[in-house]
Amino acid sequence: MKALLNMLKNSIFLLFVLLITSCNKTNWTENYREKEKSPFGTYIIHNEVNTLFKNQEIVTLKENFYDYLYYNYDTTSADYGNYICIKHTASKLTDDGVSDLLSFVYDGNSAFLSLNYFSDALIEQLEITTNNLDRNVYLVEDLKPLKGQFYLEDNTFEKDTFNFDRNIRRHYFVTYNEDKTIVLGSAKIDGEKVPNFMKIYHGKGAIYVHSNPVVFTNYYMLSGKENYAENVLSYLPSSTIFWDPQIKRSKYSNENDDNNNSVFKFFLQHKTLTWFLFVSLAGVLLFMLFNARRKQRAIPIIHPLKNTTVAFTQTISSLYLKEQDHKNLVTKKIAFFLEKVRTKYLLDTNNLNKEFIKNLAAKSDNNLQNTKYLINTIITLDKRSECTQEELLVLHKMIDNFFKK
Structure with a gap:
């Protein structure tokens, strides 16, 4: 005990x-x-x-x-x-x-x-x-x-x-x-x-x-x-x-x-199997030698570089959507729109006034009222500290329709 x-x-x-x-x-x-x-x-x-x-x-x-x-x-x-x-x-x-x-x-x-x-x-x-x-x-x-x-x-x-x-x-x-x-x-x-x-x-x-x-x-x-x-x-x-x-x-x-007996040891214990083993090995070596001389080495296929811009864009957008940072996306959409207006229509975007709206509607062949509504929406959303998902989607649709003209 x-x-x-x-x-x-x-x-x-x-x-x-x-x-x-x-x-x-x-x-x-x-x-x-x-x-x-x-x-x-x-x-x-x-x-x-x-x-x-x-x-x-x-x-x-x-x-x-x-x-x-x-x-x-x-x-x-x-x-x-x-x-x-x-x-x-x-x-x-x-x-x-x-x-x-x-x-x-x-x-x-x-x-x-x-x-x-x-x-x-x-x-x-x-x-x-x-x-x-x-x-x-x-x-x-x-x-x-x-x-x-x-x-x-x-x-x-x-x-x-x-x-x-x-x-x-x-x-x-x-x-x-x-x-x-x-x-x-x-x-x-x-x-x-x-x-x-x-x-x-x-x-x-x-x-x-x-x-x-x-x-x-x-x-x-x-x-x-x-x-x-x-x-x-x-x-x-x-x-x-x-x-x-x-x-x-x-x-x-x-x-x-x-337990360490191998297949080769078994073959070597019998004369006929030993000859079969040597002849088989010689045949394999000859086949490899002549086959290698007759065949050209395969030419590797070089694939062209893939355009990953779309995939990158989708990844970035998915990241922002996951983070629910709608204001950040709205800001980037506005910047994208104004940059395209400058390069495509050669208009100054520093002052989004009535004259700018009139010139933009004329050059883009868009309705004046629709153009005015788009610019006012951009000005309104740009001033906000936060934006909702619905406002982001509305802005995206308006910009998309504007450039389809």
Whole structure:
């Protein structure tokens, strides 16, 4: 219980530090990284491993577990250990790695695997089958509503129900070898209890499998659910802990060589296919050589420069209309009208008097009354500090009709 209280205190302190130092938007994706302080990283439980496993040596693997065993494991040693992997999937544990891990367990060691996805090699060698009703749920907003109720089958916890409020996939074990398997925990799915935590005996040791790794993440370590994680891990025997961050693939597994096989390597293994490959490559090279000599390089089409005056004008007018600055547009319309009168009819526009109106009507072949009405409108609007949209439209129409004559 003291270990749990210490873990809780440290977790609250870590949360406080996170709230003070974090300025970025919270990352709600499930990453299960030991250095990640986001809700679904495993920073807290990895840093509290010394509290969970007191007086036990902790080894955080910096290489693939297969490689570690290759160099460090001695079957004659009496110093047994516990391998722990909490991930979405043990993707870096190859088929050879699974075989070596089970050999490690067979000699009297233990392994704890909490995964959302168990590889075919693990399923086959552990003699289990799984079912994940939420295998196609990946988005944060779709995972959030998934709740769960977990139970531990030991008599000590028979009255305890562990409730989890989000990201709990309905992932459980369907079949298993009953002769060498003990169900340690279950989850309630559609009103029925199904196994989600089991101990599988293998040789002198045992492998513990758990189907909901999200319960070991930072979110649940800070949500008052840390006692469930502590209770689950308490099943492991007291010995050295090998914590696997799954950081690298094996350098020595034969599977790496198999995965790197290329199509060309396959062709070169057969004499007839090798000749076919060389003849095909020679034919392609000859075709490219003669085809390049016969064809002239394409002459690029140089398009004339486009007149963008109209588009520019439309853009500027749209800008003014959007800003609702009608007075500014009225001023520009008046300036445009007077400039055109000066250039087209050679009239002085400094004094818009009766003589100017008479000369303008005569030269433009417009009705005197209409011309007088237009000039008076211009004088009136020019004196105003603000103009309405209707006044702007009326002025535009009058000027447009004037120049159509």
